Amino acid sequence: AQSVAQPEDQVNVAEGNPLTVKCTYSVSGNPYLFWYVQYPNRGLQFLLKYITGDNLVKGSYGFEAEFNKSQTSFHLKKPSALVSDSALYFCAVRDGDGGFKTIFGAGTRLFVKA
Amino acid sequence: GAGVSQSPSNKVTEKGKDVELRCDPISGHTALYWYRQSLGQGLEFLIYFQGNSAPDKSGLPSDRFSAERTGGSVSTLTIQRTQQEDSAVYLCASSTRDRVYSGGDEKLFFGSGTQLSVL
Structure with a gap:
């Protein structure tokens, strides 16, 4: 079974500074990894994948x-x-060696202050 | 349509009633997922359909939940005898992949969701 952990509920950063949102995963086969973003009042959007x-x-x-x-x-x-x-950022994982279930983390809310 | 369409966008129901949520995936997408997003929670996997294969129902929380996908396209998620803890946003997603090493896009396209409120 696969799982995803996003250890931070919230990340605060000042505009112009670098940001990091953390994600760790567990999967028995080859990991297929994804990040999605959910902007306020908008649907989930794909950001990137490995x-x-x-x-x-x-x-x-x-x-x-x-x-x-x-x-x-x-x-x-x-x-x-x-x-x-x-926005709210979600990390996701799928076991690339079998099964098609994509599991998401709990999400991390990113606040960027001007 | 251009994207994944879900209806209704909002549903208010009384405890004990049955509800049906509908998802129209992107045309040609063979894979369809249902997720549940509760307030302050992540996306909880419910069920996955892939072409004509048997669906992966491992995420359905109880036997009150069921889902169908007719003709490999439209899907309906049914919740029987709704409870207050069923209140959440129910999200549908579709993707183009059709085999493990298809080289397909892999990414999921999400609908706007159905906000379900059980009073």
Whole structure:
């Protein structure tokens, strides 16, 4: 069975500063990893994914994430935060070696202050 | 339509009543998921449909919950004898993947959800 942990309920960062939203996962096979974002009053949107290849994955809106197999982590990062990045961020995992169930973490609320 | 469509957007019901929630996936998407998002909680997996395969029902919280997908397209999530703890946003998502190593897009496209309130 797979699982995802997002250890921080909330992350606060000042505009222009780098941001990190943490995610660790557990899966028996090869991990397929995803980040989604939920803006206020809007649906969930895909940000980026890691399936295979380079450990550093770049996605929408200047976000990137680094896959670290030894630490079973897939932290979301952005070099310079914007106020408009304030939203709820979800990490998700699927077992790439079988099954199609995609499991989401509890979410981390990001607040970017001007 | 261009995206995943869910109806109704809001549903208020009395405890003990049955409700049906509908999801129209993106045309051509073979995979369809239902999730539940409770206040302050993450997305709880409920059920997954993939083509003609048997659905993965492992996330359904009780036998009051059931789901169907007719003709490989529209899906209906039914909650019987609703309870107050069923109050949540029910999200549907679809994706293009059709086999484990399809090389498909993998990402999920979500609908706007149905806000269910059980009084």
